[in-house]
Amino acid sequence: MDVAANLPALQVVVPLVAAPLTVLLRGRRLAFAVVLLAAWTAFAIAIALWLRVDASGTISYHIGSWAPPWGIEYRVDRLSSYVLVLVSGIAAVVLPYSWPSIARELPPERHYLFYTMFALCLAGLLGMVITGDAFNIFVFLEISSLSTYVLIALGRDRRALLAAYQYLIMGTIGATFIVIGVGLLYLQTGTLNLVDMGQRLHGIAGHRPVLAALAFLTVGLSLKLALFPLHQWLPNAYAYAPSAVSSFLAATATKVAVYALLRFYYSVFGANTVFQRLPMEELMLVLALAGMFVASTVACFQADLKRLFAYSSVAQIGYIVLGLSFDSLAGLTATIVHLANHALTKGGIFLLLGGVAVSMGGVSLARVQGMARVMPLTSFGIVICGLSLIGVPGTVGFISKWYLIVAAIEKGQWWLVFLIVISSMISVVYVGRFVEAAYFQAPREGVRGRREAPLAMLLPSGLLVFATVCFGLATSTTLGAASLAAAELLGGMR
Amino acid sequence: MSVASHFAYAVTVFLMIAGLFIVIARGNLIKKLVGLGIFQTSVYLLYIAPGKLIGGTAPIVTESYGVYSNPLPHVLILTAIVVGVATLALGLALVVRIREAYDSIEEDDILAADRRAADAER
Numbered sequence: 323m324d325v326a327a328n329l330p331a332l333q334v335v336v337p338l339v340a341a342p343l344t345v346l347l348r349g350r351r352l353a354f355a356v357v358l359l360a361a362w363t364a365f366a367i368a369i370a371l372w373l374r375v376d377a378s379g380t381i382s383y384h385i386g387s388w389a390p391p392w393g394i395e396y397r398v399d400r401l402s403s404y405v406l407v408l409v410s411g412i413a414a415v416v417l418p419y420s421w422p423s424i425a426r427e428l429p430p431e432r433h434y435l436f437y438t439m440f441a442l443c444l445a446g447l448l449g450m451v452i453t454g455d456a457f458n459i460f461v462f463l464e465i466s467s468l469s470t471y472v473l474i475a476l477g478r479d480r481r482a483l484l485a486a487y488q489y490l491i492m493g494t495i496g497a498t499f500i501v502i503g504v505g506l507l508y509l510q511t512g513t514l515n516l517v518d519m520g521q522r523l524h525g526i527a528g529h530r531p532v533l534a535a536l537a538f539l540t541v542g543l544s545l546k547l548a549l550f551p552l553h554q555w556l557p558n559a560y561a562y563a564p565s566a567v568s569s570f571l572a573a574t575a576t577k578v579a580v581y582a583l584l585r586f587y588y589s590v591f592g593a594n595t596v597f598q599r600l601p602m603e604e605l606m607l608v609l610a611l612a613g614m615f616v617a618s619t620v621a622c623f624q625a626d627l628k629r630l631f632a633y634s635s636v637a638q639i640g641y642i643v644l645g646l647s648f649d650s651l652a653g654l655t656a657t658i659v660h661l662a663n664h665a666l667t668k669g670g671i672f673l674l675l676g677g678v679a680v681s682m683g684g685v686s687l688a689r690v691q692g693m694a695r696v697m698p699l700t701s702f703g704i705v706i707c708g709l710s711l712i713g714v715p716g717t718v719g720f721i722s723k724w725y726l727i728v729a730a731i732e733k734g735q736w737w738l739v740f741l742i743v744i745s746s747m748i749s750v751v752y753v754g755r756f757v758e759a760a761y762f763q764a765p766r767e768g769v770r771g772r773r774e775a776p777l778a779m780l781l782p783s784g785l786l787v788f789a790t791v792c793f794g795l796a797t798s799t800t801l802g803a804a805s806l807a808a809a810e811l812l813g814g815m816r
Numbered sequence: 817m818s819v820a821s822h823f824a825y826a827v828t829v830f831l832m833i834a835g836l837f838i839v840i841a842r843g844n845l846i847k848k849l850v851g852l853g854i855f856q857t858s859v860y861l862l863y864i865a866p867g868k869l870i871g872g873t874a875p876i877v878t879e880s881y882g883v884y885s886n887p888l889p890h891v892l893i894l895t896a897i898v899v900g901v902a903t904l905a906l907g908l909a910l911v912v913r914i915r916e917a918y919d920s921i922e923e924d925d926i927l928a929a930d931r932r933a934a935d936a937e938r
Contacts, residue, residue, distance in 0.1 A: 457892055464899045468906055475910060480917035484926060487910045491839060491848060494903050498856055501896060502832075505863050508889075 329374075330383035330396040333367045333406065333452055334462075336360050338445040341438050350433035357437040358417050361444060365414040368406040368448075372803075375403045382454070390454070391515035397454030401658065401807040405451045405581045408662050412573040412669050413444045419782035420566035423676050427478055427564045436476060440570070442469035447578045456504045456514045456590075459582055460497060463546070467493045470575060474563040485558035492545055492555040499542030506535035507590070520590045527595040536596065539586050547579035549643055550613030553636040560632035565676025568628060572635055573669035577661045580642055584657070587646075588811040597649045606647035611741060613640030618748040622755065627678070627685040630752055631671050634711060637745070638664045641726060644742075648729040651808055656725035659804035663718035666793065667710040670786035674703045677775025677783060687755060692765025696772045699780060701760045703787040708753035710790050713746050717794040721801060824865035831858035843923040845914065849907045856900045863889040863896075 325332070340360035344353035375381060375398055383396040398406070417440070424436055446466025450459050471493070475486035508514055510531055511522040526532060541552075548556040556576075560568045587596045596602050614637050621633035642664070645657030675685050677700050682689045694701040710717035723742060730738040774780060793800050831854055838851025867889035875884040911921055918926045 457895070461895055461899065464903070468899075468902055471906055471910070475913070480914075481930060483910060483914045483917055484930070487845065487907065487914060490903065490907050490910065491852060494852055495836070495839065495855070497899075498859055501859050502862065505859065508863075509866050 326370075328383075329367050329371055330381060330398055330452055331385065333364060333371065333410075334396075334445055334449045336363050336367070337441045337448065341441040341445065344434050344438045344441065348434055350430060350437075353434035353437040354417075354421055357441045360441055361410065361413045361417050364444065364448060365407075365410040368403070368410040371398050372403040372407050375400060391513045391518035394458060395454040395515055395517075396452050397517070398452060399807075400803065400810045401581065401584065402451050404658065404803050404807050405578065405661065406448060408665055409447050409451065409574045409578060410444070412570060412665055413440075415782045415785055416566055416570045416573075416669070416673070419569075419673055419676070419779055422776050422778040423566045423680070424564055426680055428476060432476070436473070436564075439469040439472045439476075442466070443473065443570070447574055450578050451581055454516050456507065456516055456519065458514075459585075460501050460504060463497055463500065463582070466575070466578070467497060467546075470571060473567040473571075474559050476564055476567070477562040478564075479562045481558065482562035485555075485562045489555040489559045492552075496542045496545030496552075499538045499545070503535040503538035503542060506531050506538065510535070516585065516589050520592065523591065523595070527592065528599060532591075532595070533600065536591055536600070540583070540602075543579050543583045543586070547576045547583065548636055548639055550609055550617060550636060550640060553613070553617070553639070556636060557629050557632040560635065560672070561626060561628040565672065565679055568632075569669050569672035569676065572632070572672050573665040576635070576639060577665055580639075580657070580661060584646070584654075584811065593649055593812065603647050603649055606643050610640040610644035610647055611745075613637055614644070614741075614745040615748070618745055618752065621752045622748065624752075625687050627675055627687065627690065627756065628672070630755070631668065631675070634749065634752060635664075635668055637749070638668070638711070640745075641722060641742075645722075645726055645729060648733060650729055650732060651805070651812060652725055652732055653729035654808035654811060655801070655805045656722055656729055658807050659725060659801055660722035662800050662804070663710070663722050663790075663793070666718060666786055666789045667707045670783060670790055671704060671707045671711075673779070673783035673786060674700050674707070677779045678704075680775050680779070681772050687759045688766075690756070690759050691763040693760040695765055697774050699774055699784075703783060704760075705753075705757060706787050707790055708749075708756065710794065712749045712753060715794075716791065718790050718800070720794060721797055824861060828858050828861045828865070831855075831861065845911045845921045845923060846908075848923075849904060849911070852907070853900065853904055856896070856903070860893045860896060863893050
């Protein structure tokens with residue numbers, strides 16, 4: 323058997339098989355070992371696929387050797403390999419962290435279930451990215467969503483249950499909208515293969531059912547990617563989930579939904595249908611700006627750091643969608659590069675906050691007063707990631723903002739440059755609130771004896787913080803991959 | 817183009833709107849799930865109804881039949897039904913645990929309890 327030829331299938335199958343194995347094995351150590359191995363294997367496969375796509379172009383894998391469009395096709399192009407590396411890479415970093423982290427948050431007999439759900443969620447997310455079949459996207463979306471609801475409900479606070487329930491309702495409505503959209507497209511074209519669908523839609527792009535499908539898919543995916551004002555589920559879900567889960571979700575779940583949106587827009591409908599027949603540019607611009615300003619402002623008034631950074635995530639989604647709304651190479655590059663940049667930054671912050679929760683007993687601003695004196699490394703890490711959220715040069719956040727501004731200037735929209743800078747100023751305020759509490763306020767009583775989080779939690783967090791700076795200085799990897807992916811998307815269907 | 821020929825679509829749209837309305841308008845967590853179930857079910861009809869051709873048979877190639885119904889929508893919806901069942905099961909399990917934690921399944925009561933707890937913390 324040729325393993326190398328079957329890598330696209332293994333990318334999904336490895337974590338998918340790991341999930342039931344953990345249930346059979348039960349023991350928390352065994353479960354952890356199996357899922358860790360699966361996640362690292364998935365990461366290795368993703369890198370191998372990335373290198374192969376970079377060398378020899380798009381990979382089309384036929385499941386069961388049934389040729390598309392009849393059989394299901396797994397399709398790896400530049401964009402999907404980029405997102406695959408991102409998702410599996412974050413999973414590979416978060417998993418080692420989760421071992422010490424959930425030991426403090428969950429009763430030991432439930433640990434193996436955490437790893438089961440984590441493996442399922444990873445399999446679902448990877449499947450959504452790699453598949454070239456419209457209905458498959460829905461099925462993988464539901465695999466990842468259902469496991470996400472369970473992961474959130476594992477949170478210690480009882481509010482985690484309500485957050486999971488609300489996300490279940492919103493998420494299912496979103497997923498159902500996506501099925502309706504896919505169904506309408508299937509009725510029009512008689513195919514589910516994305517590439518085939520795109521070709522068949524060419525002549526009938528203006529038909530009303532096609533535009534209705536576009537609307538359903540946009541709303542459904544916007545719910546999943548938490549575009550303002552469909553973000554209501556996100557702050558509570560991130561705030562009350564276990565730390566490792568918050569970090570993994572913040573870094574991957576919304577990004578994969580953005581990927582699916584890009585896939586439908588550029589590979590199926592074509593940019594012409596989306597941006598010229600409908601006022602999508604204006605719509606996305608307004609929603610993105612509203613998200614950037616409203617969510618950032620709301621973040622400034624949060625007393626709980628996890629909620630604060632959850633609202634900041636909604637604002638950052640605004641930047642991602644803003645890049646999409648330009649419908650230009652620079653704008654799309656900004657969107658794609660910010661997928662990775664925000665994932666690294668926010669993943670790092672939530673991992674560090676998990677350590678804060680362990681050492682300081684909570685993540686409210688009152689709890690972290692004077693934290694810098696007892697946890698200098700963690701505080702410094704959060705500050706660096708905070709600088710990246712603001713967009714300070716030397717961090718990854720700067721690269722994204724830079725490309726957004728370039729895209730805005732290309733379009734001649736100077737007022738937008740102004741707005742991007744102003745919204746970054748608002749993020750200075752909410753990051754500043756953390757800095758003030760941690761560095762400039764006197765420690766509360768009993769804080770003196772506290773120490774840094776255990777090394778097993780610090781190391782993975784540190785790795786993401788390091789990546790935030792590293793990819794901010796040596797930009798060629800992420801930026802190069804993003805601009806190539808953007809060029810490929812734009813070149814696909816015009 | 818008569819109402820009768822669009823009967824299936826009319827039913828689909830009615831179920832869709834009714835389900836979505838229940839999810840939004842009701843505060844009872846179980847009723848919300850019922851609405852969600854109706855909403856999802858409407859989509860099954862959206863897929864299956866167009867797959868049926870009057871006089872069509874299963875797609876088996878013989879000389880005696882020339883008109884076939886498309887079996888693919890049924891298969892897709894079989895998958896969607898499984899997803900729907902899983903969602904409903906998980907939703908109900910969450911409601912059971914919410915009831916244990918809050919002693920209520922009315923959204924208003926639960927949110928009020930959360931507010932009281934948040935005020936007490938301060």
